[in-house]
Amino acid sequence: GQQVMQIPQYQHVQEGEDFTTYCNSSTTLSNIQWYKQRPGGHPVFLIQLVKSGEVKKQKRLTFQFGEAKKNSSLHITATQTTDVGTYFCAGGGYQKVTFGTGTKLQVIP
């Protein structure tokens, strides 16, 4: 079956440093979604990418979808303590969505 892997699994950064998480799929994706889960909370939708090579920005967050539509990345510039949480990518078929394993971000003040 389809597999979606994320690296790294954990990341500790000093506040103000940048952070990047990478998402890799074993198959070509029609689109990819990114979610954020705060500690003790539920996943919250951040963004969806559809086109090959697409880049979208949300304030300090930059999302990219690979040219082959098999990988994606999320980059956070100048992290803040409010960025703490686990970031998931998700993609797959029309009905069955596969979530990545997630990257847990800790920000040290």
Next chain:
Amino acid sequence: NAGVTQTPKFQVLKTGQSMTLQCAQDMNHEYMSWYRQDPGMGLRLIHYSVGAGITDQGEVPNGYNVSRSTTEDFPLRLLSAAPSQTSVYFCASSLRTGQQPQHFGDGTRLSIL
């Protein structure tokens, strides 16, 4: 709008017991799904539904049953609880398909002793 509502928030069961996790949404979404979340394994799809009367299996369906008699409700049944089913369970919904943004409930934290 309440969004996606899950009950209960916490539950402790003994091995072999059965129970139903409730999920309701008030957004008139066609697509609903159940995930389990275990440390280091992300969210894994258990079952999903594309509309009332239609359900299908996800990645890890064994030991779970679902039904969708109305658009609003999508209960998840554990038939005979096992310790391996200790997890956090999330219900989610989206407008029509799994490829659209999903709205998640707050989750049910389930422990099987």
